[in-house]
Amino acid sequence: ETGVTQTPRHLVMGMTNKKSLKCEQHLGHNAMYWYKQSAKKPLELMFVYSLEERVENNSVPSRFSPECPNSSHLFLHLHTLQPEDSALYLCASSQDRGAGANVLTFGAGSRLTVL
Amino acid sequence: GQNIDQPTEMTATEGAIVQINCTYQTSGFNGLFWYQQHAGEAPTFLSYNVLDGLEEKGRFSSFLSRSKGYSYLLLKELQMKDSASYLCAVIYSNYQLIWGAGTKLIIKP
Numbered sequence A: 001e002t003g004v005t006q007t008p009r010h011l012v013m014g015m016t017n018k019k020s021l022k023c024e025q026h027l028g029h030n031a032m033y034w035y036k037q038s039a040k041k042p043l044e045l046m047f048v049y050s051l052e053e054r055v056e057n058n059s060v061p062s063r064f065s066p067e068c069p070n071s072s073h074l075f076l077h078l079h080t081l082q083p084e085d086s087a088l089y090l091c092a093s094s095q096d097r098g099a100g101a102n103v104l105t106f107g108a109g110s111r112l113t114v115l
Numbered sequence B: 001g002q003n004i005d006q007p008t009e010m011t012a013t014e015g016a017i018v019q020i021n022c023t024y025q026t027s028g029f030n031g032l033f034w035y036q037q038h039a040g041e042a043p044t045f046l047s048y049n050v051l052d053g054l055e056e057k058g059r060f061s062s063f064l065s066r067s068k069g070y071s072y073l074l075l076k077e078l079q080m081k082d083s084a085s086y087l088c089a090v091i092y093s094n095y096q097l098i099w100g101a102g103t104k105l106i107i108k109p
Helices: none
Strands: A004-007 A010-013 A018-025 A031-037 A044-050 A053-057 A064-070 A073-079 A087-094 A110-114 B009-013 B018-023 B029-037 B044-049 B053-057 B060-065 B070-075 B084-092 B097-099 B103-108
Touching: A004 A087, A010 A018, A018 A031, A018 A087, A031 A073, A044 A064, A044 A073, A053 A064, B009 B018, B018 B084, B018 B103, B029 B060, B029 B070, B044 B053, B044 B060, B044 B070, B070 B084
Parallel strands: A010 A110, B009 B103
Antiparallel strands: A004 A018, A018 A073, A031 A044, A031 A087, A044 A053, A064 A073, A087 A110, B018 B070, B029 B044, B029 B084, B053 B060, B060 B070, B084 B097, B084 B103
C-alpha cells in the first residue's frame, strides 16, 4: 500500500462508547497530524507528532487521546464524545514539520457520527 | 487572528475559466498552498507559492502577491471532474498552517 490509509472510513458511536481511529502512512514521513473537518469550517489542527513525539496539542478536549507508537502509525482514541464531535477526522503526514514547502499528504478521513 | 478568506461557493460552466481568490494576513507569511478536495475524498496538493507571480501547472495556475496578502487559483478549460472544494492555506513563520474554509466549485455542463 502507498500513501496514507485511515480506518474505519465510517463510525457511528454512542456518547458512552470507546472507539479508536487508525492512521497508517507508507511514505517514510517524520511528521503526522490529526485534523477535524466540519462542514463549511476551516480544517482544525488537533495534534501534531514529529518523530513520534507530540509537538502540538491545540487545546483539544481530553475525550480525544492521540497515540503514536511509531513513525508509521497514529491513533486517535475516542471516549465519552459529544454530538458536536461529529465530523470528518483527517490524518495527514509530511516529510518533516517545518515552516516552508511542507506538503501534507492526507488520508481519506474517518466520518464520525456521535448519537 | 490569522484568518484566511475565500468565497464559500462558485459556479462555472464546462470549458470556461474560473478564478478562486484567497486573502490572508501578511505578518509572518512563509508560503501559501492550494489543495483540492473531492467530496468524500482526501485533500490533495495542487500548488505552493512563496514568491510573487504566477505559477502554471497545466490547466491550473496559482498567483501570489505578498504585499497585498492575496492569491488566486485559476482553472482553465474547466471539466466536470474539477467540481470539488478548493482549500487555501498559509504557513506562517511560527510553523502555524492556517486554513481557509474552502471554496466549493460547481461545474455545470
